[in-house]
């Protein structure tokens with residue numbers, strides 16, 4: 001599938017919300033996305049098909065020790081063709097110069113597909129945040145790739 005990547009802006013909010021609502025039991029609000037788009041330390045990347053329709057997105061925040069993956073979602077009809085992988089690889093490329101910062105994220109312990117994706121990208125589970133998700137009190141698996149994660153046992 002041909003896909004084009006570019007930074008997201010406020011004009012993409014409707015399409016972002018459509019994918020978000022189709023992807024999560026407790027979707028982010030529009031204002032959460034607006035906040036991320038406005039933050040100087042955020043990187044918000046979208047994948048678009050040949051009709052310029054948004055097919056997936058990645059939202060990442062720069063923290064002191066790591067790039068924190070805040071949100072990653074692909075439209076249900078566009079899954080399993082490598083879009084999430086492409087978006088994450090773009091992140092690694094764009095931040096490659098930033099050698100001292102690793103990458104981290106939280107994922108629901110039940111989200112086997114996403115955990116598999118992250119493991120294939122080089123992330124490893126380093127801990128659990130009990131009851132992290134407020135909708136069902138599910139635990140979050142904390143995953144790391146790169147420098148800071150290497151310091152954990």
Ligand SMILES: CC(C)(COP(=O)(O)OP(=O)(O)OC[C@H]1O[C@@H](n2cnc3c(N)ncnc32)[C@H](O)[C@@H]1OP(=O)(O)O)[C@@H](O)C(=O)NCCC(=O)NCCS
Pocket residue numbers: 023024072073074075078079080081082083084085086106107108111112113114116117118120
């Ligand atoms: C998780 C998600 C982002 C994956 O997007 P995607 O574009 O389909 O992922 P990719 O095509 O790049 O998949 C790469 C690999 O991840 C694993 N994977 C992805 N989806 C999977 C699934 N449904 N079942 C099993 N493995 C899966 C596979 O190893 C896959 O490689 P393969 O297709 O060669 O077997 C997508 O399913 C999604 O949006 N889910 C809902 C939101 C979500 O859970 N986001 C992550 C929150 S932390």
